[in-house]
Amino acid sequence: MALFDLLGRSWALGVVWQLSNGGMTFRQIQESCEKVSPTVLNRRLKELTTSGIVERGASGYQLTATGLELFGILKPFGTWSTKWAESLPKDDLHE
Amino acid sequence: MALFDLLGRSWALGVVWQLSNGGMTFRQIQESCEKVSPTVLNRRLKELTTSGIVERGASGYQLTATGLELFGILKPFGTWSTKWAESLPKDDLHE
DNA sequence: ATATATCGCTACGAAAAAAGTAGCAAGAAA
DNA sequence: TTTCTTGCTACTTTTTTCGTAGCGATATAT
Numbered sequence: 366m367a368l369f370d371l372l373g374r375s376w377a378l379g380v381v382w383q384l385s386n387g388g389m390t391f392r393q394i395q396e397s398c399e400k401v402s403p404t405v406l407n408r409r410l411k412e413l414t415t416s417g418i419v420e421r422g423a424s425g426y427q428l429t430a431t432g433l434e435l436f437g438i439l440k441p442f443g444t445w446s447t448k449w450a451e452s453l454p455k456d457d458l459h460e
Numbered sequence: 461m462a463l464f465d466l467l468g469r470s471w472a473l474g475v476v477w478q479l480s481n482g483g484m485t486f487r488q489i490q491e492s493c494e495k496v497s498p499t500v501l502n503r504r505l506k507e508l509t510t511s512g513i514v515e516r517g518a519s520g521y522q523l524t525a526t527g528l529e530l531f532g533i534l535k536p537f538g539t540w541s542t543k544w545a546e547s548l549p550k551d552d553l554h555e
Numbered sequence: 556a557t558a559t560a561t562c563g564c565t566a567c568g569a570a571a572a573a574a575g576t577a578g579c580a581a582g583a584a585a
Numbered sequence: 586t587t588t589c590t591t592g593c594t595a596c597t598t599t600t601t602t603c604g605t606a607g608c609g610a611t612a613t614a615t
Contacts, residue, residue, distance in 0.1 A: 366494075368541040376463040377603065383553075391563050402603050407564060417548060425563095428469040431544065438536045445533055446463040449526065453512060470573065474609060486592050497574050520591095558615075560609075565608080572601065576595090 371416060376401050377409050378439070381418065381428065385436045388424030466511060471496050472504050473534070476513065480531045482503065483519030 372378055376398055383389065383397050391410075395401055405407060410426060413419040418432040467473055469551060471493055478492050478522040486505075491497055505521060509515040523531060 366474060366477075368537060369477065369544065370548070373468055373470055373473050375468055378468050382464065390561095392561080400604090402605090403564065404566090404604090405602060408601095417544075419514065431547065435540065435544075438540055441533045442463060445530065449512075450462065450532075485590095487590080495575090497576090498593065499575090499595090500573055504573095556596080556615100560604100560611100560613075562610095563613075566606085568604095570601105570603070572599105574599070575597090577596085580591105580593090582591080585586100 370414060374409065374412070376405060377413065380406070380409055380413065381432065381439060384419065384426060384428045384432070385439075388422050388427040390425040394426065431437060464509065466507060469507070470500060472508065475501070475504055475508065476527065476531060476534060479514065479521060479523045479527070480534075483522040484519050485520040489521065 372381075372416060379398050379401075383394055387399070391403075391406070394410075395403065395406055398406070410419060413432075414421075417429055418434075418435060419426055421427075421428045466477075474493050474496075475489060484492070486498075486501070489505075490498065490501055491552055493501070505514060508527075509516075512524055513530060514521055515524045515527075516522075
């Protein structure tokens with residue numbers, strides 16, 4: 366349940382998702398996440414770092430081995446979500 | 461990304477997780493989630509309902525077919541999270 | 556050296572979300 | 586009728602997030 370607490374915060378899942386493409390700079394993440402406020406992004410990155418999911422590397426922030434493992438689990442959401450989105454009226458996504 | 465927005469709200473993942481055990485009443489969910497405030501629980505349930513993940517049945521709230529499918533994807537988190545929790549100092553879970 | 560640009564990040568006020576507590580209306584049971 | 590439980594709303598306080606501005610550090614160019 367602590368995992369859901371961590372990942373259930375704003376942008377946490379999005380950051381992990383984005384970082385799966387490789388290392389990104391702070392501002393790159395910021396832009397790819399539809400402009401997250403730097404305050405929150407910084408907080409999420411710190412949380413994910415002390416949780417051993419994200420680390421800093423040569424090319425900026427990147428997933429740790431553990432983080433990549435987590436992304437492996439997260440991956441199926443991608444395909445599932447497109448199916449799911451089609452089964453809904455567009456407006457429902459904004460509630 | 462809309463999926464992460466929906467599931468990245470407080471208790472959303474927790475509710476889906478709890479409901480996987482079968483139908484639950486409003487108050488049962490409330491207690492199993494370490495006392496979520498009714499305000500938020502009600503909102504999450506409405507969101508998940510209009511998103512076709514949760515529905516109301518004879519025994520209270522329950523997952524739809526789509527919801528069960530989602531839980532199938534969510535399931536691996538369970539085993540992964542225990543491993544993950546062990547690889548961390550206890551305190552890190554509270555940040 | 557000076558100017559320019561990009562980087563990670565902090566500060567700060569406003570807005571939104573969640574917590575926490577109380578309690579109501581409806582239905583079932585005694 | 587009284588008593589319970591259930592789903593849920595109301596209301597206030599606390600926490601989180603947003604949105605914008607901008608600093609200090611490093612790099613690159615002039």
